[in-house]
Amino acid sequence: MRAPSFSASTTCKTPCCSKVGIKRGPWTPEEDELLSNYVKKEGEGRWRTLPKRAGLQRCGKSCRLRWMNYLRPSVKRGHIAPDEEDLILRLHRLLGNRWSLIAGRIPGRTDNEIKNYWNTHLRPLF
């Protein structure tokens, strides 16, 4: 888990967290529920204004990331099977660090998950 090492107004320079009252860090089940329900009802997109509409104290990018990587029904989550690992290896040899391209060819896996898997399990082998 990550604590927002964040002092309200002075340090952060990025657009998405420069506003006070915008939450960062790990998502709670309540937030997941809010986001999940909203996107299922209204569809994906319009991320920047979504948090307000959904009643979330988050920036749009954070909502998008959370939905894309964890809440979307199509994401599989969990252990990478041997054939999936093999696919990742072959695709990476072919494409390099184009994680989203690789993810696009592995059903149910996200670019973030594949990138993590590569960095922690596979890259040390090279």
Place this chain on the structure above:
DNA sequence: AATCGGCTCAACCGCCGGGCG
């Protein structure tokens, strides 16, 4: 039982390209 170090992985950041007014 307590501490230490390595690893995991959810979530962050900055940057960039494309679409749209």
Place this chain on the structure above:
DNA sequence: ACGCCCGGCGGTTGAGCCGAT
């Protein structure tokens, strides 16, 4: 034709977990 804004991408971070000492 040309900025501006947004979403998408790749790289990076660090709290918490877990096994070793």
